[in-house]
Amino acid sequence: MRGALNYIEIANKIFFIPGEKDxxxxxxxxxxxxDDIKVLIDTGMGHKLAAELAKEKKIDLVLISHGHEDHTACNYLFKDAKICCHKLDAPAVRSVAKLKELYGSPPGTELEKSLDSYLRDFFGLKDSRVDLEFENSHVFDLGSIKLNVIHTPGHSAGHCCFSVPSEHLVFLADIDLSTFGPWYGCMDSDVDRFITSIGNIKALDFEVAIPSHKPITYGRETINKKLDVYLNKIFEREKKLTDFLNKERTVPEIVLQAFIYQEFPEPKGIYEHFEKIMIEKHLERLVRKNLVTRTNSGFKLL
Ligand SMILES: [Zn+2]
Known part of the structure; x- marks a missing residue:
């Protein structure tokens, strides 16, 4: 049922919980x-569903894939659980102010104010505890199930996927297989690392992939195909950008083209800002690869 708490068993003792709005x-x-130790991965399903879940199940561990608001918003409901995340994303989980900083909004600006109210009022995001900071290859032994941490930086510095090798299953988090493609609009996002992380996931042998914002994908071939399409979005964006740089262009001119978002959703100011950060990451990458050069007022193809 839409909008109701739903436990969908996808392997022995492992349940998929769709968030609100799928x-x-x-x-x-x-x-x-x-399992003997009860685990919840991410708390962004919606306050109502998470409150119900917190009441029904005694969660021992909350594992956070990364420090973005749509994955952590309901941490506060799991008072008796140990909250765990990668050490590089722990500061953003602990502090809304730190997350805002990572979104690159200069203090005291209109943008900062709107981001602040977006996170605190719209999301109800609060500072959270982090009780355990993990790193790559950390193994959680839950009783009969072993859960592995796969550090997959790019979307954020501490972004992680979680795998259950015995079930050939991976929680992909924000390697989310969306048609939008990879998102790297934070100061700690990194396009090159994102590309490497997608490659690393592809190299592993999974039959079940659970993205944070899309339905479950089954079958190794289908998963790999979707990962390829997803990865290619990065190169498609870069192609549009390099084509546009056939003459000198300023950053605001490039941002207006909306090569990444196509159309900016509301609140527009925030999404234009993300477009700018993502475009700047592509420009840095292209300059590093000697394909594009910096000019007095902008950038141009070499
Ligand atoms: Zn995210």
């Missing part, structure tokens, strides 16, 4: 593992 942003999907 996990589309501003919500996200979760995974619940009902």
């Amino acid at each position: 996990g589309r942003y501003p919500f996200s999907n979760s995974l619940f593992i009902d």
Whole structure:
């Protein structure tokens, strides 16, 4: 039922919990593992669903894939659980102010104010505890199930996927297989690392992939095909950008083209800002590869 808490068993003791709006942003999907140690991955399913879940299940561990608001918003409801995330994303989970900083909004600006009210009022985001900081290859032994941490930076510095090798299953988090493609609009996002992370996931042997904002994908071939399409979005964007740089262009001119968003959703100011950060990351990458050069007022193809 739409909007109701739903536990969908996808493997022994492993349940998919679709977020509100089928996990589309501003919500996200979760995974619940009902082993000796009870685990919830991410808390962005929506306040109502998360409150219900917190009441029904005694969660021991909350694992956070990364520090973005749509994955952490309901941490506060799991008072008795240990909250765990990668050490590089722990500061953003702990502090809304730190997350805002990572979104690159200069203090005291209109943008900062609107981002602040977006996070605190719209999301109800609060500072959170982090009780355990993990790193790549950390293994959570839950009783009969072993859950592995796969550090997959790019979307954020501490972004992680979680795998259950015995079930050939991976929680992909925001390697989300969306048609939008990879998102790297934070100061700690990194296009090159994102590309490497997608490659690393592809190299592993998974039959079940659970993205944070899309339905579950089954079958190794289908998963790999979707990962390729998703990865290619980066190169498609870069192609549009390099074509446009056939003459000198300023950054505001490039941002107006909306090569990444196509159309800016509301609140427009915030999404234009993300477009700018993502475009700047492409420009840095192209300059590093000696394909594009910096000019007095902008950038141009070499
Ligand atoms: Zn995210």
